[in-house]
Amino acid sequence: MQQAEQRKRRGRPRRDEVVALDRAQIVAEALRLIDERGLEAFSLRELARALGVFPTALYWHMPGGRNAVLGAVAATAFSDVVPSPDDATGDWENWIRALFARYREALRRHPNIAPLLGAQIVSNTGVDMQLVECILAALEAAGFGGERLRDAFNTVVAGMLGYVTLELAPGPAEDASEWARAFEAEIRGVDAGRFPRLARNLDLLANRAFIVRWQGGAEKPMTHSFDFYVETIIAGLRALSGKSG
Structure with missing residues (x-):
């Protein structure tokens, strides 16, 4: 009993x-x-x-x-990621720049949660609805509406998650050092006859560009490319918005 x-x-x-x-x-x-x-x-x-x-x-x-x-x-x-809501309806371009930068800063503080984002949709249960509201406000200020508003929203969210998640992708869980040494040797030993452009730009790209790196962004940040990426997204939104031209 x-x-x-x-x-x-x-x-x-x-x-x-x-x-x-x-x-x-x-x-x-x-x-x-x-x-x-x-x-x-x-x-x-x-x-x-x-x-x-x-x-x-x-x-x-x-x-x-x-x-x-x-x-x-x-x-x-990501509790402090959302910039000032008032700025979203004003200078929408700088608001999106700030959003991307703050998101990247937050994820760099906690890189191990990167696989949770996007790959596991359960992270949606932790979304601050203020973030959704402010992104929509910024895009409406840019001139988007209707289906194009939805498409622009998806572009901003995918852009916010995409680069940083890829930048902070971890190496293999086992034999990480051995894998890094072997992959670096493979990249640096590239056949210049078969891949002349890669060989010519190897010093520029090696361990500082996606696909041809052997360290993650926690050890080797890719900030310059991140800034270029954000500006590319903003330029595309500007060109496609109802207020362009």
Whole structure:
């Protein structure tokens, strides 16, 4: 009888565990663990162990489980990304520049959550709707409406996520140093007869351009190309907006 009662209680959190925890504490510890160990190694079991509680205590505060925690982690990591809403309806170009820069800065502080963004749509549960509202305001100020507003919105969001997620993509989890040495040797040993342009521009591109690099953006930032990328998106929006010309 006593064992059955213990088994029954094992599935529910103790009252002291529930009272001792709060949502902010859970999310902060989850973000710390992801920063430290990476997204693939993150689990609710490890999170509960780090907090000194049973996993059921986490579900009491966050019924959605792992997906709810990951959405909250994304919201916390990007809580200060949105520039001043008032600027969105004024100088829309500088507002978008600021948005891209702040997003990149936030993700550089927490590069291990990069795989969560875009690749796992559960991160949408952590989206600040103020971000959506302000992007729409900036694009309306630029002259977009109707279907073109939707297309421009998708362009801005994809652009915001795309470059930085690719820039901060991690290397292989195993034998990272050996892989980097082997790939660098392969790139630097390129056949100039078969690939003359790559060979001619090798010093310019090697480890400083996508596809031909062996270090991620956390170690080797690609800031100059990022600025060029942002200006390209803004120039395209300007050219396609209802106010162009």
